[in-house]
Amino acid sequence: MTDFATDDADQRRRSIGARRNPDTQEAILEAAEALVFEEGIAGFSIEAVAKRARAGKPTIYKWWPGKTALLLDVYHRRKPANVHMDTGSVEGDVLAFLTGVFVHWGDTGAGQVFRFIVAEAQRDETAAASLAEYSAERRLQGSALFERGVARGELARDVDCGLAADVLAGFIWHRLLTGRIERDPDKLRVVARQMVRGLMAPGR
Incomplete structure (x- = not known):
């Protein structure tokens, strides 16, 4: 069975046109996911994600135009195929x-x-x-x-x-x-x- 969620997320990343470091990308997504499901939406921000992932805010904004785009990728990570x-x-x-x-x-x-x-x-x-x-x-x-x-x-x-x-x-x-x-x-x-x-x- 195809994992559509992964395929769609990959397609969005290619459309952005920015080459991503896979380890940094994974750290950012894991940090974002943890914040959402530990702190809720109220505790979610690009600043909080950057701090938790030990990544720079410019790096996050280069790959995701705003927190909604990042949240959509977090959403995809948990969506069953x-x-x-x-x-x-x-x-x-x-x-x-x-x-x-x-x-x-x-x-x-x-x-x-x-x-x-x-x-x-x-x-x-x-x-x-x-x-x-x-x-x-x-x-x-x-x-x-x-x-x-x-x-x-x-x-x-x-x-x-x-x-x-x-x-x-x-x-x-x-x-x-x-x-x-x-x-x-x-x-x-x-x-x-x-x-x-x-x-x-x-x-x-």
């Missing part, structure tokens, strides 16, 4: 995604991290750009889930897979931001069925 499983059906894939994301957000503190990232993006242009880049990557990944269904003949050929991915993302973001993370498997099964039913190919 199996939220994007190929179960053999679109409904099964959607259910696996919903279950995995909500467990991750609810059990690890990652939900609070992501809520903070979304809030920062409303007031800071650098944070907004980092979130937009992240969202574009997630849209491609979510689209692939529905593209598999089209390729199998399970979904109608004219389904807009990007739009379907937006609908799926919109649902989980709305639940996170309104404090309604769903954990009941029966209710999630209903959500997955309802989301997919309107996309089915005729006769299925």
